Amino acid sequence: MSLAGLGHILLHFLVPLLIARVCARAHWRNALVWMLLAMLVDLDHLLATPLYDPDRCSITYHPLHLWPVWPLYGLLALWPRTRWLGVGLLVHMLLDASDCVRQFGLAELLARMFD
Numbered sequence: 001m002s003l004a005g006l007g008h009i010l011l012h013f014l015v016p017l018l019i020a021r022v023c024a025r026a027h028w029r030n031a032l033v034w035m036l037l038a039m040l041v042d043l044d045h046l047l048a049t050p051l052y053d054p055d056r057c058s059i060t061y062h063p064l065h066l067w068p069v070w071p072l073y074g075l076l077a078l079w080p081r082t083r084w085l086g087v088g089l090l091v092h093m094l095l096d097a098s099d100c101v102r103q104f105g106l107a108e109l110l111a112r113m114f115d
């Protein structure tokens with residue numbers, strides 16, 4: 001795995017931690033647990049062959065990562081009981097999208113997303 005790949009995985013832990021500490025001060029541990037549970041969305045990678053491909057953009061490939069599902073994650077973020085799960089899913093999608101931008105550039109990502 002490349003250094004960029006390791007950095008990407010590290011961000012999946014650090015960004016939720018930062019958001020939890022800043023936005024959910026008194027209940028930051030609970031918020032963090034829910035946001036980390038959002039990483040279970042990567043179980044849709046089990047449907048792919050090969051399971052891991054460093055050159056694949058998950059935002060345009062894996063079913064739970066496709067942009068039409070994102071509004072559902074936004075709705076989860078609006079509901080108080082599911083807020084941190086929804087926020088975690090949205091953060092996850094943004095981090096994965098940023099990795100695709102790093103790999104292919106924004107124009108190519110948008111072309112692939114809406115093709």
Ligand SMILES: [Zn+2]
Pocket residue numbers: 041042058065092096
């Ligand atoms: Zn992902």
